[in-house]
């Protein structure tokens with residue numbers, strides 16, 4: 037079911053990445069990430085997990101940073117291959133489940149992922165696997181969100197409703213109906229089976245990462261308000277609670 041969902045989404049996702057490749061936007065991401073790994077000594081081996089159409093390989097690859105991207109879905113890896121070719125970027129791409137990779141122990145200096153962890157059936161197993169393939173002192177950068185939490189937590193629902201009304205009134209935009217049974221049945225089904233849908237995050241992640249041996253260095257809620265700008269997000273109808281976690285092995 038999860039693989040089918042992402043296979044269906046691959047083409048729309050690819051169009052989104054084209055929008056994100058506009059210079060000012062991608063530079064904001066690049067500067068943010070480089071700041072969080074500036075203490076690591078290169079050349080760096082970086083793994084992008086759930087790479088999708090390859091946003092992180094596209095913006096991060098350089099002569100000092102070798103990127104590997106993995107994704108569960110063949111269609112996403114095909115989109116990533118096309119984009120890397122179009123932008124003349126060199127990176128290694130593999131179809132692979134991030135909960136059980138084929139990489140040797142301590143291969144990577146840095147593991148990065150965006151909007152991936154929420155969709156995993158067993159995120160604790162994934163974090164354990166990532167700990168194994170990170171070098172000692174290596175860095176984990178997680179960008180993720182609580183897309184469904186307003187269906188479970190009354191205070192999140194209140195905040196969601198207020199932002200939804202604001203976006204409608206100010207920009208005449210209907211926000212994406214995450215997990216709505218009537219208007220978005222596929223997403224509702226996904227919400228029902230994903231383990232993290234109803235968990236309080238990033239607290240769940242902090243606790244799990246720490247129990248596995250990671251040191252959590254930084255947690256930033258609503259990082260996109262800082263990275264992109266709060267009003268710019270709202271103007272695009274983006275009201276979901278998102279967070280960033282930086283951890284080290």
Ligand SMILES: C[S@@+](CC[C@H](N)C(=O)[O-])C[C@H]1O[C@@H](n2cnc3c(N)ncnc32)[C@H](O)[C@@H]1O
Nearest residue numbers: 042086087088091107108109112133134150151
């Ligand atoms: C929301 S997309 C994010 C894509 C990309 N990281 C980005 O931000 O543009 C989530 C991606 O995770 C991939 N994915 C889902 N489960 C996975 C797993 N178990 N292992 C590896 N990739 C997975 C999906 O195929 C999809 O490409």
